[in-house]
Amino acid sequence: MTSTPVQLQEVVKQFSGRTVLESIDLNVHGGELLALLGPSGCGKTTALRIIAGFERADAGRVLIGGRDVSRVPASRRGVGIVFQAYSLFPHLSAEQNVAYGLAVRGLPRRERRKRAGELLELVGLAEHGAKFPHQLSGGQQQRVALARAFAVEPSVLLLDEPLSALDAFVRQQLREEIRRVQREVGTTTVLVTHDQEEALSMADRVAVMHQGRFAQIGTPSEIYRTPASSFVASFVGVVNRVPATINSNGRVGVLGAELTTSSAHRGEATALLRPEDLQIQPDPEGRALVTGTTLRGAITSIEVTWQDTPVRVDVPTGTATRFSAGDRVRITPAVDNVLVEKEAAA
């Protein structure tokens, strides 16, 4: 592999005195799909726009293919973008939209048409080339936008919440589609999303952003299984916050069990436990009480209280019929290394 396709080095961005990006560093590896995941307003779009060249960093450097592009205009960066809003040129057909960037490059008309046709086929819209954007569904428009961005063979593809305007079914379909096309073409891609499921299911690596910084960068399973902070743990997936005490040996007493933690903190704390990391058995002598159940599809959530603390336990839906509101149960955490927060649970 040659140089890293995209690098952000100590990039700072302020808007009217308010710091939106606080010196972020990021290396996007060649051919990977990296998701920028974070809550609304944390600076994801800003980071993307700085890579694209629509926004200028106040400090730091942006490198594309090892070259400092801080002073290169957006039109010369060779970066493809798919926007959240529908961005097809309304006066051009799907095929003409895809061919636009090729025309800019001065490709002769026949080659443009041929290439545009191939790209539309790649995104499954070979039949729709003559249609205008207003004649296409939202999902189809985003596919054309994807084909249009791929047409100019960008060194980096940036996707800013490209699916957020679509309904759940189409979104799911397009996730797979984008992933497939991205793998096929092999373009290094940065996907911005605030949807953790989208990030975990699509990305090779996820960069979790929080208040203008990266809280953690890692593979989806690292992010999910070993979150670096309680913010990451609770933003990615669901966690129960349960009161715990850590003794001088570093053993954590939580839910009546004793577990280990790598935290150096001692004394009162809050343990973060995922609903699927808790085991639950019916037990008339149990110290937890079922308050309700919620069917979520393949899994069912059993809501229980344990000494006034609400706790959610996820079980396969097939086994959920053993529990109903008012039952006494025993819950046991089944994890090696508990993540704890210093503050005691409220």
Added chain:
Amino acid sequence: MSRFLRTAVLVLAALLFAVPLVSSGVFGFSLPTTGWTLDPLLGAVQNSQFRDQLLASLTLALLTTLAALALLIPTLLHLHLRLPQALPVAEALSVLPMVVPAVALVNGANLTFRATVPGFLTSMYSLVPFYVVLTLPLVYRSLDAGFRAIDLRTLVQASTSLGAGPIRTLLRVVLPNLRAAMLTASLLSVTLVLGEYALATLLLHNTYPVFLAQTGQDSPHAAAALAVLTLLGTWLLLSAFSLAGRRPRTGATT
């Protein structure tokens, strides 16, 4: 009942609209002694000033429209892309010409220019800047509506990220999507200039509306006939413009 009412209102409105028009037509194309005739019209049209002054007005209309578009499209582009917070101010400013009466405008201009550049007002083309100011509120509004109807920022950024420079983006992306708004703006500007009388007479320029008014004094029949034809001409223009603006796009290929 409501259907009857609707029809009645429609018929009434049509009558109110058509009666003066038909009357003018009858008056313009007939003489008390000879009956139906084109003589008054032909008389007026053969007047050498007819052609000159019509041509003058058409030229003024064209120049005014081009100047107004050339002035406002870049301005609005800049405002929408870079300074959206200034849009309300710009909009308020754009209606100012409506509250300044033509007489005040001319007197001010007279005082200023006769003192500074005496030659300026003697050229007919000196009307163009005044007309641009007059049409400003209408042209501004039509264009602004066009800008608001598209997601300008996203389209410009999409074009830019595909490698296009600002000129190409303007010509290939922005202007095509403003076509309908530009047509409306042009139509308003052209009709306004073709009907503008006050400024032209006050500044002593012989335009088509001035010709119409003078003809009205010598030959009321000819003036009526011309007025009807002018109206029809404007209508044709209007239809042509709106047809062009609505040209179906479906089925077009690369």
